[in-house]
Amino acid sequence: MADAQEESAVQGKNAEPLEFPSLAWFERLAALMNDNRARQEKLGYVDCVAGFSVTGTRALAVQVTFDEFEATDVRVTGETDSNRADFTLEAELETWQAMIESIAAGNGRPALDQTLNRLSHMGTPLHLLSDDPLRRDMYFRFNQSLQEFFNASAAFTTSFPTS
Amino acid sequence: MSKPAASPTDLSPLPPEHAVPEESLESYELAFGQQMTTWAEILNDNGERLQAGRFSLHWMETDKANWGRRAKPSSRGMTYADTNRVEPYGQMPEKAEWLNFAPRGSVRDPYAQRMPVLSAYDVVDRNELWAENVITLYEEAKARQWNATRDIPWDELKSLPEDLEKATCQLCTFLTEVEFVAGDFPAKWLYRIPQDFLEVKSFLATQLMDEARHQEVFRKRAIAGGGLLHASPGFEWALKAIMEAPSHTMGTFLLNLLGEGLVLSIFRSGEMIAKTHVDKEIFRLCLQDEARHVSYGVMELKNHLDNVPDRDAALEDMHRFADVGEMVILTAFTEAALIEPLAILLGGGVNRIEQGLEQAGALWGNFIEEYLGRCRRAGFDRSERCGIPTQAPWLQ
Numbered sequence: 001m002a003d004a005q006e007e008s009a010v011q012g013k014n015a016e017p018l019e020f021p022s023l024a025w026f027e028r029l030a031a032l033m034n035d036n037r038a039r040q041e042k043l044g045y046v047d048c049v050a051g052f053s054v055t056g057t058r059a060l061a062v063q064v065t066f067d068e069f070e071a072t073d074v075r076v077t078g079e080t081d082s083n084r085a086d087f088t089l090e091a092e093l094e095t096w097q098a099m100i101e102s103i104a105a106g107n108g109r110p111a112l113d114q115t116l117n118r119l120s121h122m123g124t125p126l127h128l129l130s131d132d133p134l135r136r137d138m139y140f141r142f143n144q145s146l147q148e149f150f151n152a153s154a155a156f157t158t159s160f161p162t163s
Numbered sequence: 164m165s166k167p168a169a170s171p172t173d174l175s176p177l178p179p180e181h182a183v184p185e186e187s188l189e190s191y192e193l194a195f196g197q198q199m200t201t202w203a204e205i206l207n208d209n210g211e212r213l214q215a216g217r218f219s220l221h222w223m224e225t226d227k228a229n230w231g232r233r234a235k236p237s238s239r240g241m242t243y244a245d246t247n248r249v250e251p252y253g254q255m256p257e258k259a260e261w262l263n264f265a266p267r268g269s270v271r272d273p274y275a276q277r278m279p280v281l282s283a284y285d286v287v288d289r290n291e292l293w294a295e296n297v298i299t300l301y302e303e304a305k306a307r308q309w310n311a312t313r314d315i316p317w318d319e320l321k322s323l324p325e326d327l328e329k330a331t332c333q334l335c336t337f338l339t340e341v342e343f344v345a346g347d348f349p350a351k352w353l354y355r356i357p358q359d360f361l362e363v364k365s366f367l368a369t370q371l372m373d374e375a376r377h378q379e380v381f382r383k384r385a386i387a388g389g390g391l392l393h394a395s396p397g398f399e400w401a402l403k404a405i406m407e408a409p410s411h412t413m414g415t416f417l418l419n420l421l422g423e424g425l426v427l428s429i430f431r432s433g434e435m436i437a438k439t440h441v442d443k444e445i446f447r448l449c450l451q452d453e454a455r456h457v458s459y460g461v462m463e464l465k466n467h468l469d470n471v472p473d474r475d476a477a478l479e480d481m482h483r484f485a486d487v488g489e490m491v492i493l494t495a496f497t498e499a500a501l502i503e504p505l506a507i508l509l510g511g512g513v514n515r516i517e518q519g520l521e522q523a524g525a526l527w528g529n530f531i532e533e534y535l536g537r538c539r540r541a542g543f544d545r546s547e548r549c550g551i552p553t554q555a556p557w558l559q
Contacts, residue, residue, distance in 0.1 A: 043307065044303065044306035044307030044308070045239070045302065045303050045306040045307065047299075047303070068238060068239060109440065112437060112438070112439075112440070112443060115434065115443065115447075117431055117434045117435060117447065117450070118434065118435045121431045121432065121434070121435040121526075122435070122522075122525060122526070122529075123529065132540065133461065133533065133536040133537045133539075133540045134296075134458060134461055134462070134537075134540055137454045137457055137458055138454075140427060140431070140450050140451060140453075140454035141303065141451055141454040141455055141458070142451065143447055143450060143451055143454075144447050144448060144451060147447065
């Protein structure tokens with residue numbers, strides 16, 4: 001897995017960088033997940049709609065639908081989509097940026113203090129939002145898959161808006 | 164030259180050992196030899212038929228069978244949901260009457276008189292075990308299995324400073340201790356559930372496997388890091404209270420919703436404070452399994468309360484049970500052998516245990532909020548009656 005990721009990281013880094021936050025950035029993660037079905041089959045089913053929200057001046061909210069072993073839908077959260085997501089992870093751009101940079105520096109493995117659970121467990125800086133405890137618990141049921149969804153960002157270069 | 168050692172033939176024979184108490188064996192012989200003799204009649208019939216060279220072929224009769232209604236796989240393969248869509252295989256009784264192994268949906272009525280009855284099958288009410296998410300959770304559990312021997316990067320394990328290593332090993336000792344009960348509890352009830360509730364039995368089997376793996380991985384982590392440390396009486400009483408719960412629903416509430424909800428918080432904390440990628444991986448994989456068990460606990464309680472004939476009486480019974488359950492769980496979760504290593508890991512060392520306790524206090528508040536939210540989701544509002552303080556005892 002690490003070798004494959006490293007190889008694709010090298011290939012990916014020759015391509016145009018993708019800006020975060022953007023729909024295209026999440027679409028690339030979805031494509032990488034779908035291209036690596038063998039890994040997803042090892043991790044197991046992931047069935048949820050996850051919201052990812054960047055707050056602040058470059059605010060963007062995206063929803064990714066996971067079904068079985070694939071990310072089947074990626075969209076900017078619309079007005080009628082508020083209840084679609086089982087849970088949403090929300091943070092300032094700086095938090096997302098630090099996590100994504102850590103993943104890139106670790107060739108697909110974030111530093112100990114930059115995992116999704118590490119950032120969200122105390123409720124800050126990454127907020128886990130959901131109205132329904134059962135749907136909120138999906139974040140935990142599929143945590144490894146969600147972590148690896150983001151870890152795949154090491155395969156390409158991410159650019160961030162300059163302040 | 165010294166005398167050669169005695170050969171095995173020189174030794175006196177060992178006295179006969181009775182692995183099974185004599186009276187148990189006698190009782191078994193009596194039961195199947197003289198009291199329950201239907202099997203002997205069946206054997207006799209079979210013998211006569213075979214000696215006469217006749218075939219029965221009654222099993223090819225499909226008049227009373229549901230023959231020819233074929234299940235079709237979905238994108239995931241053939242799930243229970245796929246086979247349950249074929250009538251009448253998905254029809255589940257409110258109360259199980261087949262207290263033997265005859266499969267639900269098979270031709271079994273003609274044989275009822277000759278079937279044995281298993282008295283162990285005494286959890287016969289669907290309201291005592293069903294949850295609407297149980298098939299989904301069963302499929303998810305099978306798909307998300309992992310291997311504590313191979314899927315953890317054990318070779319990356321590094322020695323930690325002594326205080327942190329001891330705290331990690333004590334936390335793992337605690338988790339090894341509690342994960343045993345999380346396997347024994349479903350095992351205790353699994354064999355009491357009739358085959359008509361095969362989906363629940365299947366899910367409980369996955370929970371057993373999950374818990375076996377958890378005690379395995381924490382035992383290995385402790386021994387690889389220095390060793391197992393202290394067991395604790397406070398944990399043991401909580402575990403005993405789970406094991407001896409008076410009903411499956413009550414025990415599932417105490418184990419899956421409350422107990423595993425708390426352990427899920429500890430797993431998440433374990434991932435958060437892990438000092439190595441090895442520990443990160445262990446806790447992240449375990450927390451996924453635990454969250455499935457919590458989800459079953461929530462929906463099993465909801466199903467129970469939604470379907471009992473007298474909801475008010477059932478709620479009061481659950482409250483009485485929870486009044487006790489919360490106190491024994493509180494006993495476990497205030498033990499020094501749990502709180503102190505957690506605080507040391509949160510604070511970053513034994514010299515920062517006070518700061519760690521403050522962080523543990525914040526986690527305590529989050530956990531109680533989650534627990535009460537899950538209770539409400541199940542239709543069981545404990546907010547006015549919860550015996551566990553919303554603020555950690557050491558912060559009061």
